[in-house]
Amino acid sequence: MNETPNIPPNPDAAAAAHEGAVLTPTLEEQLAALQTRLTEANDNFLRAKAEAENTRRRAEEDVSKARKFAVEAFAESMLPVKDSLEAAIAIPNADREQLVEGTHATLRQLSAALERNKVVAINPPPGTKFDPHQHQAISVVPAEQDANSVVMVLQRGYLIADRVLRPALVTVAAPK
Secondary structure: OOOOOOOOOOHHHHHHHHHHHHHOOOHHHHHHHHHHHHHHHHHHHHHHHHHHHHHHHHHHHHHHHHHHHHHHHHHHHHHHHHHHHHHHHHOOOOOHHHHHHHHHHHHHHHHHHHHHOOEEEEOOOOOOEOOOOOEEEEEEEOOOOOOOEEEEEEEOEEEEOOEEEEOEEEEEEOOO
16 A cells, blocks of 8 residues: 655645735725725815815905905095095185195095005106007107107006006107
8 A cells, every 4th residue: 555654734834824814815805995095085085175165265255355345445545535525615715725725635635545555647758668558549649759659648547556447548659
């Protein structure tokens, strides 16, 4: 009889095979781990989305408040001008000199209020190059100046915080 000797199994090979089974997760374990990561990622996404929505809403409220209070501050700076005009009207027998003096004082108040609110006049001197962003040409006239330069300002324009509120109405030199 040919008998194979009974060789005891290699203990290291058995341990390695057993450890391999422990180290390699089953498909169910992998799926559970991926589902956990997906749930965490989805939760993080929803939190970030909610935070972005809250930030957007706060920004809209801030812009709304800024507009409201900007108009309020502008109106508040106009009240002294209104008071001066009402005081001028209330003088029953004002002579011409008093009216002119009061008008100049009121104009200074108005100019100061506009300056405080960043409203600046556009009043280009003659010879300034025509700028279609700040000037509106009413007519083109023959002049000794360079072509397309301002000859005369018919009505001042105004900027508010570097944005054109109203362009200056100007006449422009015709090409020679």
